[in-house]
Amino acid sequence: xxxxxxxxxxxxxxxxxxxxxxxxxxxxxxxxxxxxxxxxxxxxxxxxxxxxxxxxxxxxxxxxxxxxxxxxxxxxxxxxxxxxxxxxxxxxxxxxxxxxxxxxxxxxxxxxxxxxxxxxxxxxxxxxxxxxxxxxxxxxxxxxxxxxxxxxxxxxxxxxxxxxxxxxxxxxxxxxxxxxxxx
Numbered sequence: 001x002x003x004x005x006x007x008x009x010x011x012x013x014x015x016x017x018x019x020x021x022x023x024x025x026x027x028x029x030x031x032x033x034x035x036x037x038x039x040x041x042x043x044x045x046x047x048x049x050x051x052x053x054x055x056x057x058x059x060x061x062x063x064x065x066x067x068x069x070x071x072x073x074x075x076x077x078x079x080x081x082x083x084x085x086x087x088x089x090x091x092x093x094x095x096x097x098x099x100x101x102x103x104x105x106x107x108x109x110x111x112x113x114x115x116x117x118x119x120x121x122x123x124x125x126x127x128x129x130x131x132x133x134x135x136x137x138x139x140x141x142x143x144x145x146x147x148x149x150x151x152x153x154x155x156x157x158x159x160x161x162x163x164x165x166x167x168x169x170x171x172x173x174x175x176x177x178x179x180x181x182x183x
Contacts, residue, residue: 007034010052067151068143070116075109076126078134083108085129093118113141 034052074095078086083100087110090097095114102108119138126134 004034006046006049007052010049010056013049013053067146069146071113071141071144072116072119072138073111073113073141074119074136074138075111076134076136077103077107077109078126078130080106080108082130082134083110086110086126086134089125089129090114115144115146 074090076086080102087097087100090110090112093114095112095118097110097112099111100108116138122136126136
């Protein structure tokens with residue numbers, strides 16, 4: 001029996017399942033390493049996979065995981081008289097404005113970053129606010145924590161619930177034995 005392979009499969013599967021809890025987003029980062037294990041006559045390969053999955057679920061439940069959302073850099077070129085409306089709209093969208101500077105032709109450039117989820121439909125808004133004379137660009141920037149209020153709005157009360165079946169007794173991270181895992 002190839003127990004190292006089975007442990008690896010169990011760890012990867014449980015990480016994939018548990019990291020998709022509660023909102024369906026994949027997990028990022030982290031490592032797992034089996035420190036000890038014993039083989040007996042009664043040992044079954046599947047039991048080692050279940051024990052590894054149980055240990056991984058326990059470890060993930062003890063982490064301080066967060067949900068991060070994509071942020072984008074923006075640059076808006078606007079007529080000077082519309083800059084106040086542009087800045088106000090970005091403030092409403094939760095943006096961080098980093099610079100407002102004048103350029104030739106009586107226009108200004110507004111730059112900053114904003115959550116990507118709040119930029120859908122912005123092309124229509126910028127045309128409306130600038131009477132069709134403004135342009136904008138977006139560029140991938142960073143992943144930042146999604147605020148708790150937005151998580152509750154998106155996912156409701158299901159945020160704290162786990163879709164991964166509960167195991168029997170909590171075996172702990174180091175003390176997991178194949179017999180502790182309950183399917």
